[in-house]
Amino acid sequence: LSSRLQMAMRRLTGKGKLTETDIDEMMREVRLSLLEADVNLKVIKTFINNVKEKAVGQKILSGLNPGQQVVKIVFDELKRVMGDESVGISYKINGLTVIMTVGLQGSGKTTAIGKMGAFIRKTEKKKVMFIAADIYRPAAIDQLKTIGKQLDIFVYDEGMNKAQTIVKNGLTYAKENQYDVVIIDTAGRLHIDEAMMQELVDVKEIAKPDEILLTVDAMTGQVAAQVAESFHNQLNTTGAIVTKLDGDTRGGAALSIREISQIPIKFASSGEKMDSFEAFHPERMASRILGMGDMLTLIETATQNIDEDEAMGMMEKMMSDNFNYNDLLKQFKMIKRMGSISKIMGFIPGMGKYKDQLSNVDDKQFDKMSVLIHSMTEEERKNPKLVESSSRRRQRISKGSGMQVSDLNRLIQALDQQKKLAKQMSGMSERDMKNIQRN
Numbered sequence: 001l002s003s004r005l006q007m008a009m010r011r012l013t014g015k016g017k018l019t020e021t022d023i024d025e026m027m028r029e030v031r032l033s034l035l036e037a038d039v040n041l042k043v044i045k046t047f048i049n050n051v052k053e054k055a056v057g058q059k060i061l062s063g064l065n066p067g068q069q070v071v072k073i074v075f076d077e078l079k080r081v082m083g084d085e086s087v088g089i090s091y092k093i094n095g096l097t098v099i100m101t102v103g104l105q106g107s108g109k110t111t112a113i114g115k116m117g118a119f120i121r122k123t124e125k126k127k128v129m130f131i132a133a134d135i136y137r138p139a140a141i142d143q144l145k146t147i148g149k150q151l152d153i154f155v156y157d158e159g160m161n162k163a164q165t166i167v168k169n170g171l172t173y174a175k176e177n178q179y180d181v182v183i184i185d186t187a188g189r190l191h192i193d194e195a196m197m198q199e200l201v202d203v204k205e206i207a208k209p210d211e212i213l214l215t216v217d218a219m220t221g222q223v224a225a226q227v228a229e230s231f232h233n234q235l236n237t238t239g240a241i242v243t244k245l246d247g248d249t250r251g252g253a254a255l256s257i258r259e260i261s262q263i264p265i266k267f268a269s270s271g272e273k274m275d276s277f278e279a280f281h282p283e284r285m286a287s288r289i290l291g292m293g294d295m296l297t298l299i300e301t302a303t304q305n306i307d308e309d310e311a312m313g314m315m316e317k318m319m320s321d322n323f324n325y326n327d328l329l330k331q332f333k334m335i336k337r338m339g340s341i342s343k344i345m346g347f348i349p350g351m352g353k354y355k356d357q358l359s360n361v362d363d364k365q366f367d368k369m370s371v372l373i374h375s376m377t378e379e380e381r382k383n384p385k386l387v388e389s390s391s392r393r394r395q396r397i398s399k400g401s402g403m404q405v406s407d408l409n410r411l412i413q414a415l416d417q418q419k420k421l422a423k424q425m426s427g428m429s430e431r432d433m434k435n436i437q438r439n
């Protein structure tokens, strides 16, 4: 095997490194995707610059082409930015855990409180109570009470009394009645204003909450980030709940919030039903935001199934002069584990055009062929010529394996075919190689 070819093989089977051109090309796609997901522009810019810096010079994993490698890096980075794993609520070990929820009017606060209450009761087996401190619209109080009734969760309310007073009395009531967790509903406005913030600051002062959770409507996209930032600056929020994820938004809001305000996203709320509430999964959200589901699946399969050194070794072996029955046996095993050989080859950039020839090797014949190979002596396996040149040996082998000589002939042909193909691949011109590397 010539060293030039060997080097090219290393590159085209993914031993190469990402160049700036590879990255720029793919980043254009990524940028569009993030724009479509309605991610904040500033966030897109920072994010892409960060990823670019990380990606230059990175090794391209076997089974991936440079573009796919870039997407993989982007995806991993998205997951990382949105929190590698989901973080729940930090409960008090002893005594009452207080959760204050804040957010713009209509962001899904009251609905999320209901869902979160049911979720905590179910997953933590804790005794939960709500406090109705959104006092400006009677309908808001009624809404929470309706939800409480539906879930059989007690709602503390004093009608339209001052929010601070209600919270103070509500917490006393909760302690007296041995509740574990209290969730406070607060007033939101359509837009952030000072009076609202002041009231929230006052309530916070009294409630001394363990968590201040901000509800953000995923449908608001870019705007969500600014909203999150304002709330966070004034109240030091401890986490966010992204709501209305059942809408057709791609969820770019989640990324924007995380990048701009740094607060962790703790929960995802996705529907009108009380059980559509779950811990936030960065991986799912990253996939949704990127919107390249098919490619992500491909990347996952490729990186999971291909043992790159093994695949590489097999290719090199095929191209060498002493490809024998032992190698063929190994190849069968590998193919059985990873799928067809054409699939394996398909993962290797530039090898696609040999796919059709390779698929002539019938996957279903492998078992039969394996038995035949096992009936050969070690010497015969290592030296295929011995089998080809002696009809006495062929008879012995086929008889010993309980098969026909014609079956053995097919095996001999298969080995031959592989060798021929390998020769073709070795004969690729320099220009071919360059093209492949560029693809």
Ligand code: GDP
Pocket: 103, 104, 105, 106, 107, 108, 109, 110, 111, 112, 143, 188, 215, 243, 244, 245, 246, 247, 269, 270, 271, 272
């Ligand atoms: P609040 O003003 O922040 O308390 O918001 P609400 O909880 O009252 O929700 C405002 C509207 O959005 C209501 O019509 C809810 O039914 C609806 N809503 C809340 N959460 C979700 C959700 O996850 N999915 C959908 N589709 N609608 C939601």
Ligand code: MG
Pocket: 106, 109, 110, 111, 134, 140
């Ligand atoms: Mg409400």
